[in-house]
Amino acid sequence: MSKNDFFTYQAQTSPHPLALEVSRAKGSYIYDQDGNAHLDFVAGVSACSLGHCHPKVVDAIKTQVDEYMHVMVYGEYVQKPAVEFSKLLASHLPSNLNTTYLVNSGTEAMEGAIKLARRHTSRSQVIAAKNAYHGNTMGSLSLMGLEERKSAFRPLIPDVRSIQFNAEEEIENITKKTAAVVLETIQGGAGFIVPENGYLEKVRKRCDEVGALLILDEIQPGFGRTGKLFAFEHFNCPPDILVIGKGMASGLPVGAFVASHELMADLKENPKFGHITTFGGNPVIAAASLATLREITETDLIPQTLEKEKLFRELLRHPLIKEIRGKGLMLAPIMESKKVTDYLILEAAKKGLILFWLLFEPKAVRISPPLTISMKEIEKGCDQILSILNSYKSGTVN
Numbered sequence: 001m002s003k004n005d006f007f008t009y010q011a012q013t014s015p016h017p018l019a020l021e022v023s024r025a026k027g028s029y030i031y032d033q034d035g036n037a038h039l040d041f042v043a044g045v046s047a048c049s050l051g052h053c054h055p056k057v058v059d060a061i062k063t064q065v066d067e068y069m070h071v072m073v074y075g076e077y078v079q080k081p082a083v084e085f086s087k088l089l090a091s092h093l094p095s096n097l098n099t100t101y102l103v104n105s106g107t108e109a110m111e112g113a114i115k116l117a118r119r120h121t122s123r124s125q126v127i128a129a130k131n132a133y134h135g136n137t138m139g140s141l142s143l144m145g146l147e148e149r150k151s152a153f154r155p156l157i158p159d160v161r162s163i164q165f166n167a168e169e170e171i172e173n174i175t176k177k178t179a180a181v182v183l184e185t186i187q188g189g190a191g192f193i194v195p196e197n198g199y200l201e202k203v204r205k206r207c208d209e210v211g212a213l214l215i216l217d218e219i220q221p222g223f224g225r226t227g228k229l230f231a232f233e234h235f236n237c238p239p240d241i242l243v244i245g246k247g248m249a250s251g252l253p254v255g256a257f258v259a260s261h262e263l264m265a266d267l268k269e270n271p272k273f274g275h276i277t278t279f280g281g282n283p284v285i286a287a288a289s290l291a292t293l294r295e296i297t298e299t300d301l302i303p304q305t306l307e308k309e310k311l312f313r314e315l316l317r318h319p320l321i322k323e324i325r326g327k328g329l330m331l332a333p334i335m336e337s338k339k340v341t342d343y344l345i346l347e348a349a350k351k352g353l354i355l356f357w358l359l360f361e362p363k364a365v366r367i368s369p370p371l372t373i374s375m376k377e378i379e380k381g382c383d384q385i386l387s388i389l390n391s392y393k394s395g396t397v398n
């Protein structure tokens with residue numbers, strides 16, 4: 001295999017992929033074909049919550065592979081890993097979030113959540129936030145809060161309106177016509193924007209007043225990344241439907257939406273099979289999810305994210321860093337300019353530190369390492385960041 005084959009035979013998503021040639025990955029490091037170690041401050045875009053190839057996750061996968069893999073479409077057979085995961089998850093959630101529908105990706109979970117909200121309320125309008133990112137299938141794409149990324153794919157699903165995240169005065173746009181309000185608990189692609197001044201609580205209250213469902217997308221902040229198992233716990237704002245994925249299986253493809261038993265029952269009648277999937281709840285992935293959830297909830301990883309955030313914030317002080325947005329291990333230093341951001345990310349890639357961009361905020365640098373990253377690894381990576389920034393000269397072209 002050559003790098004050329006990657007460009008020739010694999011569909012590309014952008015003109016300039018980083019194209020690191022991976023040989024293996026372990027803990028906080030990815031190793032390339034030449035044996036160089038790359039310290040991973042991105043964790044597969046918040047997906048490898050327990051780092052690469054965590055032994056407990058690998059063991060759970062191997063054990064399950066030896067027993068059985070795919071046996072039937074979702075929802076027909078009783079498969080222990082999926083049942084145990086759903087039960088354990090419910091034990092960590094508010095009582096209205098007791099029933100889980102397992103799917104294959106974050107965007108598919110969002111599709112299921114939108115369908116459930118429409119089916120339950122018999123309303124069609126969905127309200128999402130400007131600069132929101134909920135995935136790339138047609139329904140989730142319809143909610144994307146950036147027209148230039150979606151106009152080429154219109155017509156999308158109708159009756160979608162947008163409001164500004166954190167703008168209290170726009171909450172009144174949620175009305176009795178609204179089936180659901182969909183928000184990321186902490187906005188990701190927009191630049192790791194944390195809700196302020198009781199914003200989510202106010203949205204929750206308005207939804208209750210008009211009978212709209214609140215769907216919170218925790219695909220990125222979920223599973224311990226922000227110092228709680230789910231970020232809504234910081235804001236006293238339990239959703240009607242919780243949408244999860246990414247870090248849930250610590251590196252395998254996964255998604256789920258979670259709601260009350262009553263609400264979820266709407267997908268089984270009128271019409272029956274209201275949402276179906278072949279591979280959702282796949283036992284190997286569910287076993288990895290169960291091992292991940294156990295590890296995250298039975299260790300100190302969650303409180304440690306806040307200690308680690310503190311260290312990042314103490315270390316990442318530099319005149320070219322204007323602020324650091326986000327919470328826990330979902331942090332976005334905002335650079336003086338897009339040029340600095342590009343320089344830092346590309347130079348870091350050459351020096352064995354993995355950083356990445358955010359979708360809609362060109363000055364932001366993504367820092368979303370594995371929750372298992374050590375203090376020493378944080379120090380090492382931050383040293384590299386500072387030395388790269390020190391080497392930046394305005395006008396530098398990469």
Ligand SMILES: Cc1ncc(COP(=O)(O)O)c(C=O)c1O
Pocket residue numbers: 045105106107108133134135136184188217218219220245246254255
């Ligand atoms: C907040 C949020 N929602 C939804 C998604 C879509 O998840 P997936 O890529 O698994 O479909 C993502 C992925 O980046 C995300 O960050």
